[in-house]
Amino acid sequence: MFADRAKIYIRSGKGGDGHVSFRRELYVPNGGPDGGDGGRGGDVIFEVDEGLNTLYDYRHRRKFKAEDGEEGGKRRCHGKDGSDIILKVPEGTIIREAESGKVIADMSGENRRQTILKGGRGGAGNQHFATSTMQVPKYAQPGQPAQELEVLLELKVIADVGLVGFPNVGKSTLLSRVTNAQPKIANYHFTTLTPNLGVVDLEGGGGFVIADIPGLIEGASEGVGLGHEFLRHIERTRVLIHMVDAASTEGRDPIEDIYAINKELKAYNEEIAGRPQVIAANKVDVLGEDTEPIERLKKEFEPQGIRVFPISAVAGQGLKELLYYVKELLDAAPQEAIVFEPEYFPGEELVYVNLPYTVVKSEEEEGVYIVEGPRIEKMLGYTNLDSEKGFAFFQKFLKDTGILDELEKAGIQEGDTVRMYGLAFDYYR
Secondary structure, eight states: OOOOEEEEEEEOOOOOOOOOOBOOBTTBTTOOBOOOOOOOOOOEEEEEOTTOOOOGGGTTOOEEEOOOOOOOOSTTOOOOOOOOEEEEEOTTEEEEETTTOOEEEEEOTTOOEEEEEOOOOOOOOGGGGOOSSOSSOOOOOOOOOOOEEEEEEEEOOOOSEEEEOSTTSSHHHHHHHHSSOOOOOOSSTTOOOSOEEEEEEETTTEEEEEEEOOOOOTTGGGTOTTGGGTGGGGTTOSEEEEEEETTOTTSOOHHHHHHHHHHHHHHHOHHHHTSOEEEEEEOHHHHTTOOHHHHHHHHHHGGGTOEEEEOBTTTTBTHHHHHHHHHHHHHHSOOSOOOOOOOOOHHHHTSSSSOOOEEEEOSSSTTEEEEESHHHHHHHHHOOTTSHHHHHHHHHHHHHTTHHHHHHHTTOOTTOEEEETTEEEEOOO
């Protein structure tokens, strides 16, 4: 079964908690802290699998979780890291944040593997919190919490050319004649419920990938019929072939059909409707000597810069001329792959949302102020303070969250120390 959309829940692994323990050996009555660090939680990774062409695997299983990190142990033993979870998807899959619809990643082009959710960092054991004045720390850092997200997976096929037209005009027959694809062919509407892809090989002219987009009908862009389900699959195509029934075997006017489909394309995405187009006027074998329908199409569309090619998909007539012209349009069109840019960054969006923190003056150490709480832990876990960008983010965080104001209210003076779990720095305005 073909499936081009799925909604799933993903969760990275929680970081293991740091351990609180003290060295206990014969003749060492007052051993120091030796609690080990917790293990890192597993990541959620998406990877392109060339053997897949559908999201069917995600229709029946909806929850995917990476493994949590293990707690640290005695004698400075580090907890085991949690295993990553790797989710295989077909090339062309867009990953979106479910609520906003914003793009997280486009699994196409050079992007074959991407980490979407990072596992929580393991907490530091109490061995890291010993100081000259606090030699018996009974505190260890908890592991960083897991990230979780509901995402939409949406497959947009990778094809150079999109073959569009009303149902039953012969698109599947054309695809079967000019490529290695083997679509189902029958004489009734909506036979094609899957975007079929095929590779066209041209002598001395290279080749291209063509996608037979299931039949569009008027109102498709508004959700009428089945056509709207497949409009997304022409978003990456660079050239469109309009296929019409030139013989009007079902009583349809081919000129009206082309205008109707262009109207749907424009309503869905105006930029797509402006891409290079060519008209394949099919079923000329039925017309016989009657050239009037072809002349009528040419008179209407060729002044608009859209070439008309009379063909017979069944008999193979006119196909070579059509395909070589399509290759010319492709060569003249922009060569960059159409890639959807990220708009949502889970590592930043999920950090310290509405989480508490506290600012207190130490009762044990003079001139020391302690800032702690889930918001601080998350911020430290997702920020690389060794980088210039990370340190600038850290400074902005202190200001935007009101922590600097809280420290001043608590009476902090220049040169005093601010301690945040394993981080300590001197305060200066």
